[in-house]
Amino acid sequence: MVRYAIKRLLLIPVLLLVLSALIFSLVMFLSPYERLSVFIPNPDAAVAGVPFDELIERYGLDEPFYVQYYDWLRGVFHGNLGWSASARMPVSQALSRYFPATLELMLLSALLTFAGGIFLGTYAATHHDGLADQLARVGTSVGVSFPEFAFGLAALVIFYAWLGWFPPGRLSPWAKEVVHISEFNRYTGMNTLDAVLNGRLDILADSVRHLFLPALTYSIGLLSAVLRLMRSSLLETLGKDYVTTARAKGLRERVVIHKHARRNALLPVITLAGSIVARMLGGAVVVEVVFNYPGMGRFIVVAAQGLDFAAILGTSLLIGVFIIVVNLGIDFLYTILDPTVTLG
Amino acid sequence: MKAVSRLVRNPLGLVGLVLVSFWVIVAVIAPVIAPPQNPRDPYAIARIGFSSIPKPPSEQAVFGTTSGGYDIFYGIVWGSRTAFLVGLVVVSCTGLIGVVLGGLGAFKGGWADEVVMRITDLFMSFPFLIAVIVMSIVLGKGLDKIILALIVFGWRRYARVMRSEVLSVKERDYVSAAESLGAGRLRIFFRHVLPNSVFPVFVLATIDIGMMVRIAAALSFLGVGAEPGYADWGQMISFSRQWLMGIVGSPFHYWYTYTYPAIAILTFVLGWTLLGDALRDVLDPKMRTLTK
Numbered sequence: 001m002v003r004y005a006i007k008r009l010l011l012i013p014v015l016l017l018v019l020s021a022l023i024f025s026l027v028m029f030l031s032p033y034e035r036l037s038v039f040i041p042n043p044d045a046a047v048a049g050v051p052f053d054e055l056i057e058r059y060g061l062d063e064p065f066y067v068q069y070y071d072w073l074r075g076v077f078h079g080n081l082g083w084s085a086s087a088r089m090p091v092s093q094a095l096s097r098y099f100p101a102t103l104e105l106m107l108l109s110a111l112l113t114f115a116g117g118i119f120l121g122t123y124a125a126t127h128h129d130g131l132a133d134q135l136a137r138v139g140t141s142v143g144v145s146f147p148e149f150a151f152g153l154a155a156l157v158i159f160y161a162w163l164g165w166f167p168p169g170r171l172s173p174w175a176k177e178v179v180h181i182s183e184f185n186r187y188t189g190m191n192t193l194d195a196v197l198n199g200r201l202d203i204l205a206d207s208v209r210h211l212f213l214p215a216l217t218y219s220i221g222l223l224s225a226v227l228r229l230m231r232s233s234l235l236e237t238l239g240k241d242y243v244t245t246a247r248a249k250g251l252r253e254r255v256v257i258h259k260h261a262r263r264n265a266l267l268p269v270i271t272l273a274g275s276i277v278a279r280m281l282g283g284a285v286v287v288e289v290v291f292n293y294p295g296m297g298r299f300i301v302v303a304a305q306g307l308d309f310a311a312i313l314g315t316s317l318l319i320g321v322f323i324i325v326v327n328l329g330i331d332f333l334y335t336i337l338d339p340t341v342t343l344g
Numbered sequence: 345m346k347a348v349s350r351l352v353r354n355p356l357g358l359v360g361l362v363l364v365s366f367w368v369i370v371a372v373i374a375p376v377i378a379p380p381q382n383p384r385d386p387y388a389i390a391r392i393g394f395s396s397i398p399k400p401p402s403e404q405a406v407f408g409t410t411s412g413g414y415d416i417f418y419g420i421v422w423g424s425r426t427a428f429l430v431g432l433v434v435v436s437c438t439g440l441i442g443v444v445l446g447g448l449g450a451f452k453g454g455w456a457d458e459v460v461m462r463i464t465d466l467f468m469s470f471p472f473l474i475a476v477i478v479m480s481i482v483l484g485k486g487l488d489k490i491i492l493a494l495i496v497f498g499w500r501r502y503a504r505v506m507r508s509e510v511l512s513v514k515e516r517d518y519v520s521a522a523e524s525l526g527a528g529r530l531r532i533f534f535r536h537v538l539p540n541s542v543f544p545v546f547v548l549a550t551i552d553i554g555m556m557v558r559i560a561a562a563l564s565f566l567g568v569g570a571e572p573g574y575a576d577w578g579q580m581i582s583f584s585r586q587w588l589m590g591i592v593g594s595p596f597h598y599w600y601t602y603t604y605p606a607i608a609i610l611t612f613v614l615g616w617t618l619l620g621d622a623l624r625d626v627l628d629p630k631m632r633t634l635t636k
Contacts, residue, residue, distance in 0.1 A: 019469065026479060027482070141617055141621065147562060150610065154606070157588055160589075161588070162595040278471050279472070281474065286473070286562050300478075312478055316470070
């Protein structure tokens with residue numbers, strides 16, 4: 001187990017190196033001029049006075065791939081991810097601001113997705129072919145098919161424009177003022193957690209109010225996917241011999257389902273969890289753009305549209321690390337849930 | 345034939361079949377129900393006037409028009425062709441790459457399998473949507489760029505599914521039998537292993553047609569897809585975003601600008617999802633006994 005962990009941990013830098021080289025090579029498709037023009041505030045007006053060739057020479061934009069990649073890598077090891085032209089701040093600073101916002105959103109929707117999906121999936125499977133089960137089958141098919149952005153826009157029209165219940169953004173103006181005063185400590189950068197740590201329940205309520213619609217939009221497709229998997233996996237498990245044995249022993253149905261069947265039925269769901277986290281980061285892009293939520297997903301779209309490659313590379317690196325760490329965690333969770341699985 | 349009748353007897357599968365057939369018919373008869381203004385460029389949405397404010401449904405435009413006078417009905421009808429184009433091209437290419445790479449890697453085993461799986465891992469360790477966005481930005485705006493980006497990053501799941509199937513099929517008796525009869529490796533792969541392991545790929549592909557259209561629509565929505573005025577459902581929703589909040593006192597004032605394209609995407613994707621689910625029930629005997 002320890003050997004397996006060390007092997008996996010040693011593989012992380014290799015994976016990241018290849019991943020960043022891949023993204024970097026994508027960047028090289030653009031000419032040095034295109035990449036330079038991102039840093040010039042108003043290219044049209046300034047064209048006459050800008051010494052393009054001199055600047056390209058100075059920043060080594062026409063060097064071969066491996067030289068530029070090496071330079072970038074050296075910067076990363078010194079904690080310098082470059083300057084983000086679209087955010088007008090260093091990439092590392094932008095990420096430390098946007099990552100907690102996205103993480104907060106992801107944690108809330110992961111809670112909705114897994115708690116809701118596992119609970120409802122269990123209910124549907126144990127009431128097989130009943131009304132709830134039929135509803136679940138139809139509902140989840142619609143759920144996985146509904147485009148996130150269309151759902152988000154519908155939610156905006158209904159709950160924001162019409163009913164005025166949930167506002168977009170991250171915090172109301174009054175709450176923003178409170179958060180930025182010096183007595184309010186930003187421990188994590190996540191509004192909900194910081195509000196609890198500072199004992200400000202009004203801020204907590206306000207940030208949850210802002211988080212709710214994006215998190216719901218985010219979760220609807222994933223919750224459906226988890227529900228479907230949980231349902232079919234539990235149905236399969238309920239047909240196994242050891243479940244019949246447990247019932248024959250005279251165990252109560254509750255015990256049979258919760259202790260014998262569900263634990264085993266959870267394994268495919270855990271396997272899916274890794275890819276769900278990856279899909280969540282993708283979904284963050286759409287949801288954050290729809291709700292104008294200042295997180296990492298919106299940051300990378302704005303960066304991509306502005307050809308701000310320092311930002312794209314930095315964000316990609318962070319996402320890569322995040323996904324690898326999550327997958328590692330899932331592997332260990334697996335060994336706890338299923339004693340027959342040994343890592344090594 | 346038995347499989348088809350079982351498919352039709354499953355109510356959800358039947359709904360899926362009806363939805364997909366509906367869109368097939370719409371796509372086929374598009375030139376009849378929505379004759380293009382310029383026959384050489386039918387994917388440019390027909391314009392009825394040039395008003396900058398959306399117009400509600402009328403006799404001229406049954407679904408209304410968006411700002412710029414674009415006919416919503418025309419966009420929906422020709423958008424179905426775009427949807428089929430994106431779905432079918434992307435899925436057939438990714439399916440083929442995945443089947444060949446994953447299948448041959450697993451069949452050969454050893455280093456080949458290892459190399460293919462490490463590449464798949466690498467592609468898996470990054471969010472699909474973000475990868476596609478970055479790539480299509482680098483390539484430039486347009487639907488063909490999106491299709492290419494979806495293909496480049498989309499094959500990984502097929503390779504995984506195909507691999508696990510081939511790993512189990514290649515141990516079967518009939519494969520050893522063919523080997524002992526002296527059949528060549530390639531012949532064994534294409535005649536015996538491939539036909540017996542490819543069905544899960546079909547199930548995945550059916551569902552994926554809808555999903556790829558969904559993702560392409562999301563990309564258009566984010567502004568990296570089709571140009572405004574191109575018959576593409578995602579682009580139409582993106583274009584109608586500015587009218588989303590309606591006017592003061594009437595939040596649903598411009599409902600037709602976003603409702604029709606949203607319904608089009610939802611029914612298209614839902615149709616393929618339901619069809620794929622039903623197909624899995626039919627093809628997977630283990631699931632069949634469960635859903636009886």
